[in-house]
Amino acid sequence: MNILKNDEAIQQLKNAKRIAVLTGAGVSAESGIPTFRGEEGLWTKLSPHEMASFEAFYNNTAIVSEWYHHRREIIDKSNPNPGHYALKELQDLTEDFSLITQNVDGLHQRAGSTDVIELHGNIMENYCINCNRQFSHEEFDEIYRHNSNHIPHCFCGGLIRPNVVWFGEQLPEESIKKAYQAAIRSEVFLSVGTSAQVAPASDLPRHAKQNGSYLIEINPNQTAISDIVSLRFEGLSGDILPMFVEDLKEILSNNQQTVR
């Protein structure tokens, strides 16, 4: 870690009243949840459009439903990691803080973050594509387990799908609106653990930068936005985010002592 770079990031975070953070699958990697792309990613074996589209679900319901069931089981057994907890602490230290996530695992909320903007939905929620009835995780699990062909049906006969956003589908209107607003008004924008390959989420860092925000990326690998960021931290979010928060707390407490 370059100490000077770290200092610069901490100064930016300290001076910012408005911070926005965009997270991706990499933030949950240290909780044991596989990312999508990359060497260990889910999609080294499976094609994204074959699994994460409505057509895939409709034509291969059993396979796609099983895939989501398997992922829910992994998430159920996992816990938030130091990166998730650091973002909760950063929220507590910041006047105007927005946490925008592409993740569907709910780990930010389990770490205590509030008002999380979920761009791609939540894998634990399910709904009927016919009558729109919502199913809690427990209700859905009950239906899924008692169904030997792994094709979950609602009481009305319609198929039950996960409440996630697939390719070609619109993002929840309110979430994307809030995310753009947060990006535009931010003074510092952190892009953490995302390959920034999927639009419209990948547009957010660019919008933030165009509107004068200081753009910081945390990722062990280069991404589609690495060339436009103000600062890049090549490492794991579970290492770097807690370090930011510790340094920030130290500076803030020193400042308070000086004022007194």
Ligand code: BJW
């Ligand atoms: C670490 C780490 C550690 C590892 N610490 N870092 C051309 C044709 C067709 C469509 C399009 C097109 N061009 C654009 C589109 C639109 C399309 C799109 O962007 N496609 C691109 C792939 C080209 N987008 C959409 O369709 C979106 N909707 C839309 O645009 O609506 C308007 C519209 C409608 C109709 C037509 C056209 C437009 C919807 C996108 C929905 C994405 N859904 C998914 C699946 C969600 C459900 C599920 O979970 O199954 O969301 S796809 C998948 O990718 C998932 C993720 O949220 C998303 C982003 O992935 P993410 O988070 O960046 O993960 P990875 O794996 O890519 O990266 C992980 C990173 O972590 C890596 O960089 C690692 O290095 C790093 N890392 N360990 C920090 N410890």
Ligand code: ZN
């Ligand atoms: Zn129904």
